[in-house]
Amino acid sequence: MKKVILGFLAILFAGQISFAQPVSDMAVIPMGITIQNIMRLTITRGGNIEFVFSSAADRLAGLGGAAYTTAGTVVSTQAWDLELTTDAAQFDDESGTNNLPLATVELATTTASTGTAALANTALAQGAPGVLVVDAGAATDAGTFSIEWACGTTTPIPAATLAGRYTVNVILSLVAN
Amino acid sequence: MKKYIGFVLFLLIIQNMYGQADTVIRLDVVSGGSTNFHFNSYTKITSGIEYANWTRFRVYFKVHDGSHTNTPTANTWELLVHANTSPIPGDGGNTLGIDRIEVAVENAGSGTATAGIGNYVVISGTSQATANQLITGGLNLAVPAYEDVIISYRVGGTNSVQGATPDYYFVDLVFTLNTQ
Numbered sequence: 001m002k003k004v005i006l007g008f009l010a011i012l013f014a015g016q017i018s019f020a021q022p023v024s025d026m027a028v029i030p031m032g033i034t035i036q037n038i039m040r041l042t043i044t045r046g047g048n049i050e051f052v053f054s055s056a057a058d059r060l061a062g063l064g065g066a067a068y069t070t071a072g073t074v075v076s077t078q079a080w081d082l083e084l085t086t087d088a089a090q091f092d093d094e095s096g097t098n099n100l101p102l103a104t105v106e107l108a109t110t111t112a113s114t115g116t117a118a119l120a121n122t123a124l125a126q127g128a129p130g131v132l133v134v135d136a137g138a139a140t141d142a143g144t145f146s147i148e149w150a151c152g153t154t155t156p157i158p159a160a161t162l163a164g165r166y167t168v169n170v171i172l173s174l175v176a177n
Numbered sequence: 178m179k180k181y182i183g184f185v186l187f188l189l190i191i192q193n194m195y196g197q198a199d200t201v202i203r204l205d206v207v208s209g210g211s212t213n214f215h216f217n218s219y220t221k222i223t224s225g226i227e228y229a230n231w232t233r234f235r236v237y238f239k240v241h242d243g244s245h246t247n248t249p250t251a252n253t254w255e256l257l258v259h260a261n262t263s264p265i266p267g268d269g270g271n272t273l274g275i276d277r278i279e280v281a282v283e284n285a286g287s288g289t290a291t292a293g294i295g296n297y298v299v300i301s302g303t304s305q306a307t308a309n310q311l312i313t314g315g316l317n318l319a320v321p322a323y324e325d326v327i328i329s330y331r332v333g334g335t336n337s338v339q340g341a342t343p344d345y346y347f348v349d350l351v352f353t354l355n356t357q
Contacts, residue, residue, distance in 0.1 A: 024355040025204040029232060031330070032213040033265065033273065033346040035338055038222060075219045077339060 038077045041174040046070035051105075051151040059157055064150025069110070072172070074143035079177035081115075082133040082145060084170060086126045091166035100166040102126060103155045109133060113144045123155060124170070132172070202254070203237035204354040207325065214332045225333035230283050234326040238318050240356055254288065254315035256326060257353040259302035267344030275300050275348070277338055279331045280311065286324035288315030297331055305353060313357065328352075 049070065051063045074080060084107075091100035105124040109117035112133045119132055133145055151157075209232035216222050240252040258280055264272040279297035282290035291310045292298045302308035312326065332338065 023200065023202050024353055025202050026354070027204045027206050027234060027352045028261075029206070029209075029350045029352065030211045031278065031332075031348050031350055032211075033216070033277075033332055033338075033348075034214065035216045035222070035273075035341050035343050035346070037343045038217075038219045040219070077219060077222050 039174050040075040043072045062152030068149040071146040081177050083173045084130045087169040089126050091168045093164035098162050105151045108148050110148045111146045201237050201239045205235040207233040207235050227331040229329045232328040237323045252356045255355050255357050256312040257308035259308035261349040263303040265346045265348045267346045269344040271342040271344040273346045276336045281329040284327035285312045288312040
């Protein structure tokens with residue numbers, strides 16, 4: 001009987017000690033973090049290039065120079081390339097019956113604040129995208145580039161080309177490296 | 178003899194009841210019980226995201242001296258924080274360093290903000306033993322009195338999330354109210 005009572009008392013004292021101990025309380029704040037990749041390409045100048053051949057000299061020498069420049073900025077959180085292609089295989093006139101080879105236009109990446117300006121005096125072409133700026137390895141909020149265009153300088157306008165307005169869309173793509 | 182033992186047991190039970198009633202330590206979340214940080218712009222990724230005065234805790238703290246005279250002890254309280262996992266896991270299997278998360282005390286109640294009011298502390302603790310102390314020296318309060326503690330959060334401030342693999346990362350921050 002004594003053992004039972006002593007055992008009971010021991011349990012009771014143990015309980016008392018545990019109650020007397022300092023206690024603590026906790027609160028849990030769940031936290032979620034969503035990280036997205038940011039890649040933004042903005043054309044700041046030269047979003048529409050027009051070559052107007054209005055004289056024989058223009059047709060013979062071609063048109064080009066700083067006046068025919070497209071400039072843009074890049075914002076990216078990862079390494080990036082800037083690629084270029086066209087949405088058609090040739091320039092088409094407004095009737096859709098006459099055309100002009102893409103190769104009559106050439107381009108050069110004249111500046112690139114990061115990475116390597118990969119294209120120099122390259123004929124415009126469709127298909128496998130040309131890489132304008134390559135290996136821009138660092139994230140940037142102020143990457144810049146510019147492309148200088150020329151038409152009829154290296155590859156002349158074919159003599160049989162009819163008068164008209166020939167157009168094509170050049171597509172610039174900012175892609176992860 | 179039996180009566181004597183019964184009386185002793187009665188006294189001990191009463192004592193236990195007093196002991197429970199006189200000690201109150203509670204940490205309640207009044208508002209700001211969860212946070213979500215969406216890094217969906219370059220500026221956010223490079224500068225971080227801050228949720229100022231986001232979580233309001235309510236602290237109830239009274240530790241009795243055991244004399245049953247309703248006299249609080251000289252104990253003070255401290256507030257600690259730790260992450261329940263490190264590094265922070267992502268749904269896509271990626272991880273993010275726990276040091277991207279910071280907390281700041283905007284209102285320490287009767288206590289003292291260990292790093293100063295409004296100063297961010299980079300989370301480094303991953304257990305009770307290594308938890309970061311946010312507030313120290315909070316007063317023993319008379320029940321039912323309480324006081325509020327306000328916490329701000331920042332992710333990607335001191336240690337940027339730039340370069341982190343896109344993913345949804347999730348972690349629990351465990352706040353602990355302790356006696357000192």
